[in-house]
Amino acid sequence: MAEVIAILNQKGGCGKTTTAVNLAAALALLGKHILVIDLDPQGNATTAFGIEKNEVDKTIYTVLTGQNTMKEALLPTEISGLHVIPSNISLSGAEVELSKEVGYHTILDLSLDGIRDYYDYIFIDVPPSLGILTINSLMAADSVLIPIQAEFYALEGMADLLEAMQLVETRLKSPSPIKGILLTLYDARTRLGRDVYHNIKEYFGETEYVFKTIIPRNITLAEAPSHGKPCIIYDEESTGTEAYKKLAMEILQMEDNK
16 A cells, blocks of 8 residues: 655745655656655646646546546656646635535545555645645645755744644644655755754754755756656756655665664
């Protein structure tokens, strides 16, 4: 059965979608069966896989509103074993619609019934907010991966994010432990990047796992989505590709050590 991992940070620009797309691709190329759920109305993960988001009829929005099942909305990618549930701007109105439903916070979780057994990992690319879509992702997730960018305000808002996760655990009885903290957009040439990494280790201490893999600031990672490809396909030898390959291996090693 799949491990459902929400990739979550309410701050935008932290490499959340980049991580969802490239980590999924790296694991699929290692032979794992992967599903990426694009839960962001911007649909950036959809675009990154070369899917025309405004031309698809079945999306995560139509799944959440009961118009079709998750299985019906699945789209293949050019990587064998990797599927996507696409998103587009129609999802932007979902929070208002879902709030009227009884048990609105469990809709995503329930929609995964019947497909969990087909995958090794299901990644949810969560929007940069702490609204109803994020609550749904936390209810559905077995764990949470938090990308944090190597910048001065990296940890700003982290207390709010952790509090939201705690509320979901205590009030809704659905714990989503942190799988790991991932430093992204790292520039080894700057003292700032090293200071942020130190601050992250200090902030979380021994209570949470900080990935050994660090994702560099890399132009190829930024270019690849415009070509509709994960970086790992767009440029197999870039430093960004190598970093996500290392992250995939680190995650698999975590499973082996359980």
